[in-house]
Amino acid sequence: MPTLTMVLNGHQTSVEVEAGDLLVDVLRDRLQLIGTKIGCGEGECGACTVLVDGLAVTSCIYPALKADGCHVTTIEGLKTDGKLHAIQEAFIQCTAAQCGYCTPGMIMSAYALLSENPDPTVEEIKTSVSGNLCRCTGYYQIVEAIQLAARKLADEGADS
Amino acid sequence: MNASVVGRSVQRVDIRTKVQGQRKYPQDFHMEGMLHAAVVWSAHPHARITSIDTSRAEACAGVVKVLTHLDVPVNEYGINILDQQVLCEDRVRWLGDRVAVVVAETEAVAREAAAVVSVEYDPLPILDDPRESMKPGSPLVHENRESNVLVHYPIRAGDLDAGFSKADVIVEGYYLTPHVEHAYLQPEAGLGYIDDEGRVTVICATQWAYDDVHQIAHALDLPEDRVREIVPAIGGAFGGREDVSLQILVALGAFHTRRPVKMVWTREESFRGHGKRHPFFMRYKHGATRDGTLVALEAEIVADAGAYASTSTVVISNAVTFAAGPYVVPNARIDGYAVYTNNAVTMAMRGFGATQMPVGYECQMDKLAEALGMDPVELRLKNLYEEGSIAVTGNAVTFGIGAKEPLREAALAAGWREEAGHWKAPEVEPALQPHLRRGLGVACGYKNVGYSMGFEDRSEAIVELRLREDGAIASALVRIAASEVGQGVSTVLAQIAAETLGIPFERVRMSLVDTARAPDAGSSSASRHTYMSGNAVFMACQDALQARDDTLREETGRMHAQGQAVFRGRTARATTPLDPETGQCEPHIAYTFATQIALVEVDTETGEVEILTMWDSTNSGRAINPAMVFGQVAGGIHMGVGYALTERFIQEEGRIKTRGFGEYYIPTVLDMPRELVHVGVEVPNPTGPYGATGIGETTTLPTAPAILNAIHNAIGKWVYRLPADSETVWRALHERRRPA
Numbered sequence A: 001m002p003t004l005t006m007v008l009n010g011h012q013t014s015v016e017v018e019a020g021d022l023l024v025d026v027l028r029d030r031l032q033l034i035g036t037k038i039g040c041g042e043g044e045c046g047a048c049t050v051l052v053d054g055l056a057v058t059s060c061i062y063p064a065l066k067a068d069g070c071h072v073t074t075i076e077g078l079k080t081d082g083k084l085h086a087i088q089e090a091f092i093q094c095t096a097a098q099c100g101y102c103t104p105g106m107i108m109s110a111y112a113l114l115s116e117n118p119d120p121t122v123e124e125i126k127t128s129v130s131g132n133l134c135r136c137t138g139y140y141q142i143v144e145a146i147q148l149a150a151r152k153l154a155d156e157g158a159d160s
Numbered sequence B: 001m002n003a004s005v006v007g008r009s010v011q012r013v014d015i016r017t018k019v020q021g022q023r024k025y026p027q028d029f030h031m032e033g034m035l036h037a038a039v040v041w042s043a044h045p046h047a048r049i050t051s052i053d054t055s056r057a058e059a060c061a062g063v064v065k066v067l068t069h070l071d072v073p074v075n076e077y078g079i080n081i082l083d084q085q086v087l088c089e090d091r092v093r094w095l096g097d098r099v100a101v102v103v104a105e106t107e108a109v110a111r112e113a114a115a116v117v118s119v120e121y122d123p124l125p126i127l128d129d130p131r132e133s134m135k136p137g138s139p140l141v142h143e144n145r146e147s148n149v150l151v152h153y154p155i156r157a158g159d160l161d162a163g164f165s166k167a168d169v170i171v172e173g174y175y176l177t178p179h180v181e182h183a184y185l186q187p188e189a190g191l192g193y194i195d196d197e198g199r200v201t202v203i204c205a206t207q208w209a210y211d212d213v214h215q216i217a218h219a220l221d222l223p224e225d226r227v228r229e230i231v232p233a234i235g236g237a238f239g240g241r242e243d244v245s246l247q248i249l250v251a252l253g254a255f256h257t258r259r260p261v262k263m264v265w266t267r268e269e270s271f272r273g274h275g276k277r278h279p280f281f282m283r284y285k286h287g288a289t290r291d292g293t294l295v296a297l298e299a300e301i302v303a304d305a306g307a308y309a310s311t312s313t314v315v316i317s318n319a320v321t322f323a324a325g326p327y328v329v330p331n332a333r334i335d336g337y338a339v340y341t342n343n344a345v346t347m348a349m350r351g352f353g354a355t356q357m358p359v360g361y362e363c364q365m366d367k368l369a370e371a372l373g374m375d376p377v378e379l380r381l382k383n384l385y386e387e388g389s390i391a392v393t394g395n396a397v398t399f400g401i402g403a404k405e406p407l408r409e410a411a412l413a414a415g416w417r418e419e420a421g422h423w424k425a426p427e428v429e430p431a432l433q434p435h436l437r438r439g440l441g442v443a444c445g446y447k448n449v450g451y452s453m454g455f456e457d458r459s460e461a462i463v464e465l466r467l468r469e470d471g472a473i474a475s476a477l478v479r480i481a482a483s484e485v486g487q488g489v490s491t492v493l494a495q496i497a498a499e500t501l502g503i504p505f506e507r508v509r510m511s512l513v514d515t516a517r518a519p520d521a522g523s524s525s526a527s528r529h530t531y532m533s534g535n536a537v538f539m540a541c542q543d544a545l546q547a548r549d550d551t552l553r554e555e556t557g558r559m560h561a562q563g564q565a566v567f568r569g570r571t572a573r574a575t576t577p578l579d580p581e582t583g584q585c586e587p588h589i590a591y592t593f594a595t596q597i598a599l600v601e602v603d604t605e606t607g608e609v610e611i612l613t614m615w616d617s618t619n620s621g622r623a624i625n626p627a628m629v630f631g632q633v634a635g636g637i638h639m640g641v642g643y644a645l646t647e648r649f650i651q652e653e654g655r656i657k658t659r660g661f662g663e664y665y666i667p668t669v670l671d672m673p674r675e676l677v678h679v680g681v682e683v684p685n686p687t688g689p690y691g692a693t694g695i696g697e698t699t700t701l702p703t704a705p706a707i708l709n710a711i712h713n714a715i716g717k718w719v720y721r722l723p724a725d726s727e728t729v730w731r732a733l734h735e736r737r738r739p740a
Helices: A023-030 A086-093 A103-116 A122-128 A140-159 B107-114 B160-166 B209-220 B247-257 B267-273 B312-321 B357-372 B376-383 B404-413 B489-501 B529-553 B626-646 B703-715 B726-734
Strands: A003-008 A011-016 A049-052 A055-058 A071-073 B035-041 B047-053 B063-067 B098-104 B118-123 B149-157 B169-177 B189-194 B200-204 B227-231 B261-264 B280-288 B294-306 B332-340 B417-419 B422-424 B436-449 B458-467 B473-479 B508-510 B560-568 B590-603 B609-618 B675-678
Touching (some): A049 A103, A055 A103, A086 A103, A086 A140, A103 A122, A122 A140, A140 B626, B035 B107, B035 B247, B047 B098, B063 B107, B063 B247, B098 B247, B149 B312, B160 B280, B160 B294, B160 B332, B169 B357, B189 B247, B200 B209, B200 B247, B209 B227, B209 B247, B247 B261, B280 B357, B294 B312, B312 B332, B357 B436, B376 B404, B376 B422, B376 B436, B404 B436, B458 B489, B458 B529, B473 B489, B473 B529, B489 B508, B489 B529, B609 B626, B609 B703, B626 B675, B703 B726
Parallel strands (some): A003 A071, B035 B261, B294 B332, B473 B508, B609 B675
Antiparallel strands (some): A003 A011, A049 A055, A049 A071, B035 B098, B047 B118, B063 B098, B149 B332, B169 B280, B189 B200, B280 B294, B458 B473, B458 B560, B590 B609
């Protein structure tokens, strides 16, 4: 069996996988990282979004071995020192989750955006999450939360 | 006394774990020694089963058990009528029927083995149009019935001929609404096992745990107290989790193997395996006098019930009571039919028969306004219910209905002006390019809160208080089996508890929905929990405070006090079934009213419709949590936009052609109105907890007709069938004559 070696949420991780295994199944079933969700299994809904070397990918159609040697970040990797990430705090403040099933993927897409573009326009925010389907919220509070997160991150940056 | 908790947008009780991905949904559960199960689905929309051969599947390495009809103690189920077989024995009626379940050591093995269960069929005629299958002499979907007409509900009010003879203007229309997929993001999943007390236990996402227990116990021929259901986080529901999906299957697996059995459906299986919103074929005829007063209404609704009854009888009885819209019409003849076909089963979906009707009655109102040369807001205000108005079912509509306020507020926000008793629409700023045309459209909608037409509605809650030495409340635990489907019921009930007990919100905890630990609250449907369960929690808190006071007075030294209460809807208003001849009845406990106005831009070259602004005004009664009210409004509009413009569930001769999100387009963030303006209206419902009422469904009712009316305002053409996707709108733009 081939071995997948990656830096997962900051930790060097090795796991034996089958050649055809998908990243989402390795994360969920082998590594018990259940925060990454499966909504469609065909890369259409974005619930399984994780970051591979900073890029948001749909892990339900992403071959696990393609992440070999990469930095992989999942929703479980956003907290630092037990403190929620600014995007997570902003989602709470804006009531930007209802059923919550799309939320981890949505937050990971927002995280990818804000890592690249700390001061996005509303249109850029919408584009960044346009691959993440949500059936509950109508998206307005999500867009608002990402705007708020950008401001929070700017303030954090200014403070440090 | 702490600051009021009710009316504040407190933090949702479930959101901190949700943003961290920690909250567990049914697919996230694993147990030691767990098996996996896969369904063998019907291969035909309508066929006789001539043989089922499981030997090849049983021979696969890793297969533990192949379940067929022979393994189901009582092989029948159904939420209202027991017309479905858990595992089909001799006949299949739609592609969502299940013939066998393979239980194996891994999911891959279960699926591979399911593919080699050999089922032979003798195909039967496929009925895919209720207008055809309702005709006498049609082949039957259920061979023991006389006709495919599951139910016919008439309403007769006043004198129809006399009404039309008074009319100066008559408008007619034929409106078609399609199947709609709930498309919750979390596909069906469940885990069945035998718990430590020997109960058959199911972990799954459901809208009504106690009804599932009832159905599981019936099929397994067990007493209900030998079955337990635990409901963890639910990834959306919208009516699609009101009927059981895989609950009986995983229970059956655990019952036979005595090991935990997990089943997870793919998206394609989810689309295939649960029902849809009913397609309605609606024929409307309205008459009004020159001053805009409605005098007569004739309406006929034919609904596609699909292969099994599910809740179709109740959806159609609901639909006919809303056929006239929120308007006083003294003379009416309304007929609603639900008809069996071999299409997808149709069931509850956000609105429960009240969502299709506004596509008919609200387009009719705009046609009427046009024919009368009247402003559409003014025409509606002239006819809208007031407190105590009489509906076509003969009942007075009351309880702080606030029917007119949302229309006034939305219209004013969108730029309408009232001058000398007349309403005047704003000038729509023209689009920047000549091939783009803009238009404004108004629509109202209303719906019941709570179960209707004599169906007993009750919710039960237990509140446990932990006391300090001095008798102050240290914390409270609310036990109630009210499914948190995402709508926010847990937070609303915690707010009501905190307010009633007079303690900080943070000191209230909500128990898990578990039939072994929490009493029956009824379903997360009919927009009912804020109202019904809110009342139950309010009463249980009062009972707990009384118990606390008794404990202190009697100096028992106890550090706990408990309250328990049942709220029955009939204590607010007793509902009655439709009279079989006239439909006259007291249909509903309470109501919610909403108005939306859409500003759209139509591309006349492509037929594409963009929504620039949507104004919403919904009467929520007292808003317990304004941010969550906004969330329900925005989510309702999302579903309405999909209904209006993008969602097309395609079946051809009973075969499903839309199998996932790549083929069924729910709106993305880019498809939503660029701007949403929500104007809250809070006319209190005197029978609701703190004056609140339920809003979950009404918020989606006006969206589609508002968009259709706006399209007409923009291009001067009526689109009479949903979805108004670009091809449909383009065809409307280029049609030479009106469609029949």
